[in-house]
Amino acid sequence: MNTLSYGLLSLLSKDSRTGYELMQHIQPFWPAKHSQIYPLLALLEQKGYVEFVHVLQSDKPDKKVYSLTEIGLKALQEWIGLPTDPPVTRDEFALKVYCIGLVNKAEAMRMLLERESYYIGKKERYMESYERVKGQSEKPLEELEIHDPMFGNYVLVRKAVLKVDADLLWCEWMKSKLK
Amino acid sequence: MNTLSYGLLSLLSKDSRTGYELMQHIQPFWPAKHSQIYPLLALLEQKGYVEFVHVLQSDKPDKKVYSLTEIGLKALQEWIGLPTDPPVTRDEFALKVYCIGLVNKAEAMRMLLERESYYIGKKERYMESYERVKGQSEKPLEELEIHDPMFGNYVLVRKAVLKVDADLLWCEWMKSKLK
DNA sequence: TACATATATGTCAATTGTGACATAACGAGG
DNA sequence: CCTCGTTATGTCACAATTGACATATATGTA
Structure with a gap:
């Protein structure tokens, strides 16, 4: 299995x-x-x-x-x-960023903005998930505890939002580097 | 290819x-x-x-x-x-967190602390990379621009650190949920 | 009218990725 | 002395994953 x-x-x-x-x-x-x-x-x-x-x-x-x-x-x-495998991420964009010096600033900025809008779309969908979870929960989300049926959904949406926020923060920072 | x-x-x-x-x-x-x-x-x-x-x-x-x-x-x-594929992450731990209510608080906390120390180790290695990049660069890192040979290394280490910080932030938040 | 998208299930060939095996030399620790 | 981990390259069977094909209905769009 x-x-x-x-x-x-x-x-x-x-x-x-x-x-x-x-x-x-x-x-x-x-x-x-x-x-x-x-x-x-x-x-x-x-x-x-x-x-x-x-x-x-x-x-x-x-x-x-x-x-x-x-x-x-x-x-x-x-x-x-049982022991849990570490998470695995494969990120083609990161491979391109490694040698981003091969293209000019304008092209690099175009690629970055495209990736940023991808993350913005992802964040929007996560926020919709968050609202859905909030709507389905009987208690306020902050009061949910481990054995509540919505607990898993709640903490995973939180995890997803934190991660995409980190991605967006990096995009913002990168934009200042490419100006 | x-x-x-x-x-x-x-x-x-x-x-x-x-x-x-x-x-x-x-x-x-x-x-x-x-x-x-x-x-x-x-x-x-x-x-x-x-x-x-x-x-x-x-x-x-x-x-x-x-x-x-x-x-x-x-x-x-x-x-x-060429168009860039979105990043792909496979996270076994997240799958377990979804149904974490099946185990008791103590066991959930044990799993979380184990995962947190994994992230702490990863952050340490990223910080070592950051120091290595700093040592190899002629200019201060903040001044590097796109065509500098160390630019790719610099911005990718930054990306990695931001992401692992988000993971650690989530772990911290989760610990308060499991108390 | 034709085409695309969403729902819904399924198969299958091809590609991608893993884990074990194989070889070989060095250094460290028991 | 033996084993383990690191460096270093390579193969191969197997498992995991993808992309295309197949089918069927409804709904929205050009």
């Missing part, structure tokens, strides 16, 4: 979801395409870690709603205690 | 390096093992983008020092202008 499989179990521990929804929601922490998710879900179902019900829809295609089983929950709990 | 290949050219645009050194220096932005680097270097050499000289060493194993060729430089310059 690979990390992505456990990631899917992790999402399913809160809510029953379709493969399509799992694919959408796991993106910020473990980007994966549907072509990777669907075969893994079939494997997880084979092993009895998840089960699904067919849900017929008239307006949209029918779907399979997956949920975590008892033994899936046990597997998930065991995995949490 | 994949992104990692261009990353190698990018590093070689500043200094001639061995495959082993390239493997070490590309880690922060594009983690790759030597088993991936060496075959790519052979391909790049076949295409004429890089060339190497054998350097015999008595105390350590002999090595191959690679450098960028004219046509390698041209390929690198073309790549810089």
Whole structure:
């Protein structure tokens, strides 16, 4: 069982979801395409870690709603205690920045502004997530504690916002360097 | 030609390096093992983008020092202008945090402290890089501009420090949540 | 009318990346 | 003396991931 499989179990521990929804929601922490998710879900179902019900829809295609089983929950709990791999980031832009002296200031500024607007868009989406979490929570977010069902969502949105703020801060600083 | 290949050219645009050194220096932005680097270097050499000289060493194993060729430089310059893929991060810890409510506060705190010390170690190494860059630069770092050979190193260390500071800030904030 | 996008699931070939094996010499520690 | 870590290069089987293809319906757009 690979990390992505456990990631899917992790999402399913809160809510029953379709493969399509799992694919959408796991993106910020473990980007994966549907072509990777669907075969893994079939494997997880084979092993009895998840089960699904067919849900017929008239307006949209029918779907399979997956949920975590008892033994899936046990597997998930065991995995949490196991050693955790360090995060891995692959950043093509950073590779380009290393040799940015090969282009002129104007071109470098163009690239930087493009990257900055990418981060601005990301931050906007994270802020929308934050508002969604706030709307779904019964308590004020600051009062949530570890066993509250929204705790994970809350602290992860916070993590994402802090990181994108750091990226935006660097972009701002870089702009002053390229003036 | 994949992104990692261009990353190698990018590093070689500043200094001639061995495959082993390239493997070490590309880690922060594009983690790759030597088993991936060496075959790519052979391909790049076949295409004429890089060339190497054998350097015999008595105390350590002999090595191959690679450098960028004219046509390698041209390929690198073309790549810089091309659209840049967004950064990709895979974070197993974040997947665990999503369902952290499955374990008790003490266990969650243990995991968090472990992750925090990982980030502290990373920050220390980045600060060492910063000092190394400062030592190698002729001008004060604040005065470096885009065409200075140390500019890329300087702004990337700054980027790395800002990001790890954001991670540490989140850890600090999380500790207060788990008290 | 035609085309793009979103929902929804699935397969498969090709590419990318990992972990183990192989070799070899040095220095440090038990 | 033996093992471990570092330097240094290389191969190879396997696992993880991507991108294209396939299908179907609804909705919005040119």
